[in-house]
Amino acid sequence: MQEKNALTEEASRRYRKASKKEKSIILDELTLYLNCNRKYLIHKLANWGKITTVNIQGKTVRLKASQKKRRKGGGRKPVYDEDFTKTLRAIWIFFWYRSGKILAPFMREQINFLVKPFCISKEVKKLLLAVSPATIDRKLKADKRELAFKGKSGSKPGNMLKKQIPIRTYYADADKKPGFFEIDTVHHCGHSDSGEFCLTLSATDVYSGWIELRPLLNKAHKWVLQEISAVKSSLPFPVLGLDSDNGSEFINSAMLKWCAEENIQFTRTRAYHKNDNCFVEQKNNSCVRNFVGYGRFTSIAERDALASVYISLCPLLNYFMPSFKLIAKIKVGSKSKKIYDKKVLSPYQRLLACADVTDAVKMQMSRQFKSFNPVVLQREVHRAVDTLIALNRSKELEGVESLVVSALQAF
Secondary structure, three states, rough: HHHHHHHHHHHHHHHHHOOHHHHHHHHHHHHHOOOOOOHHHHHHHHHHHOOEEEEOEEEEEEEEEEOOOOOOOOOOOOOHHHHHHHHHHHHHHHHOOOHHHHHHHHHHHHHHHHHOOOOHHHHHHHHHHHHOHHHHHHHHHHHHHHOOOOOOOOOEEEOHHHOOOOOOOOHHHOOOOOOOOEEEEOOOEOOOOOOOOEEEEEEOOOOOEEEEEEEEOOOOHHHHHHHHHHHHHHHOOOOOOOHHHHHHOOOOOHHHHHHHOOOOOEEEEEOOOOHHHHHHHHHHHHHHHHHHHEEEEOOHHHHHHHHHHHHHHHHHHHHHHEEOOOEEEEOOOOOOEEEEOOOOOOOOHHHHHOOOOOOOHHHHHHHHHOOOHHHHHHHHHHHHHHHHHHHHHHHHHHHHHHHHHHHHHHO
């Protein structure tokens, strides 16, 4: 802006002395350099630096036309002060970097659990209850820039039984009720997908967003089937259907036989159409990667450490963390417009409001809800993640030491 003002001041002297043709040339140049409207430049160049004398309340005052200077300070006092920002940042980090649209309703619902652990004053509490999602994202914008990473996919197709498993591309109205799950695996392979490594089995209820996470030692069919069976037995509501991608860990005879025996509808997505499995795919980053990262986990101890993370993480996500629900998708020309439910609810709240869930199931879930504390659960997740990272780093150090020893021996 200083350079622009200096250029305008210099051009204004030439402009007032120039002929009509020369003025047009000066305007053409400045319009290109300053990117301003031509009429605005005419007024600015004609009056820049001019001094005029006016009479104000009997006093003669000299006025000089120049760039308007911004007044320092003044203005409205900020509503959200530094104390509020510090508390908000602490809650955001503790609950693992949630977006403003999720953090705002979460804080309003669970503020009584947050007051004591975070030493929240009455003034800050009032602001936390009133803050909008957009303000939260704006206050945390600088912190969010530092968080960015992307993993890799390791699903390999299983072609043996594809023709026996029907393809599902959407959910009909009859299937829009609790019990229809999408399942997927998240690979903890680090930078290379060669050899054996741990995985996370992710199962997401399409209606409510309820998620169950289970660690797998490798891709063996028996581990996948064992954990899916464990998910089914631990859920408070029945499993009606499973929808998977075309990975060989799901497309196999053992899985097909088990679903038939349990009277569960088993479907699969189209190849190379990741959006067919969108309800579980969108959870892979927010519910797995954001917590356990992108490291390579291969040992039984690391598999057990993953299990410790998920024991506390699943109830935290299902009972306390709000999530968005897509209720409609409208085609507008070549684009699709998504319409979300205005109420941002947790999976537990959606199931309580659902008419398809029995009263007995709702009572059981309510008893479980009262036994949990979101701050305690999140603290347990932090401890479990720290243990997992420590195990992974100690394993990497052992690998480096063995390489050094072998290199010395060779030397």
